[in-house]
Amino acid sequence: MSVHQIFSPAVTLRDVSRAFAGRTVLDRISLDIRKGQFVALLGESGSGKTTLLRALAGLDDDAEIQGHFTVPDHVSVLFQDARLLPWLRVIDNLTLGLRRSDAREAAQEMLAAVGLDDKADVWPGTLSGGQKQRAALARSLLRAPDLLLADEPFGALDALTRLKMHALLFRLVELRKPTVILVTHDVDEALLLADRILMLKDGRIAEDHRVDLSHPRRTSHPEFEALRLRLLRSLGVETDIV
Numbered sequence: 001m002s003v004h005q006i007f008s009p010a011v012t013l014r015d016v017s018r019a020f021a022g023r024t025v026l027d028r029i030s031l032d033i034r035k036g037q038f039v040a041l042l043g044e045s046g047s048g049k050t051t052l053l054r055a056l057a058g059l060d061d062d063a064e065i066q067g068h069f070t071v072p073d074h075v076s077v078l079f080q081d082a083r084l085l086p087w088l089r090v091i092d093n094l095t096l097g098l099r100r101s102d103a104r105e106a107a108q109e110m111l112a113a114v115g116l117d118d119k120a121d122v123w124p125g126t127l128s129g130g131q132k133q134r135a136a137l138a139r140s141l142l143r144a145p146d147l148l149l150a151d152e153p154f155g156a157l158d159a160l161t162r163l164k165m166h167a168l169l170f171r172l173v174e175l176r177k178p179t180v181i182l183v184t185h186d187v188d189e190a191l192l193l194a195d196r197i198l199m200l201k202d203g204r205i206a207e208d209h210r211v212d213l214s215h216p217r218r219t220s221h222p223e224f225e226a227l228r229l230r231l232l233r234s235l236g237v238e239t240d241i242v
Ligand SMILES: Nc1ncnc2c1ncn2[C@@H]1O[C@H](COP(=O)(O)OP(=O)(O)OP(=O)(O)O)[C@@H](O)[C@H]1O
Pocket: 020, 021, 025, 043, 044, 045, 046, 047, 048, 049, 050, 051, 052
């Protein structure tokens, strides 16, 4: 591996701006994210997190984006709703569009990895919310993305299922080490999973924190708690009542 490969970032943004009807949402954002880094993107509601993610995912109108950004070739996107096609069985949702001869075997393995090995042949409509999200995660990771863009993937799940999904996502990401950008409202989720936490405010990256805590992380760790309070305050939460 050359020095260039080691240090070249997976994602770069240079003066990226996006406005809707003349109102600036992203304001000349410049950023480098290194390969394999797990980045959590926080920000108040309406601060532009989804807008930024959609731009990187190629889901926005290129003509409307100013500035320049680069992402790797293989990008997977995970949304809050699992977006499984209801007329395809779970395994066919996973293999849809996959061009590899062992697609079914690989999909079955991935389903096993997310604890859904017995659900391959059922219809998505028969799955619980957590199971759908696990299937969606399996579908994303089956594509072996270099970059995983996740927009509040666990936002609609109950607290217990969320915690299980955190552990699952962390375990699967550790195996393949894609670069991850996770949009979340949940400060604890960001602190439990991410190496780096970005705070979006007024269209800019207002804060950029490195999280050096080892895994598994404990919410009771003093550094965890200190950063948690700081992030909550930045999000406008009165921290004396949380
Ligand atoms: N297609 C659109 N047309 C007009 N305005 C838009 C469009 N998409 C987003 N916006 C505006 O851009 C701003 C940022 O929206 P965005 O969804 O990126 O915020 P967010 O940080 O992801 O919010 P939330 O945390 O509530 O999901 C909002 O004011 C929103 O109304």
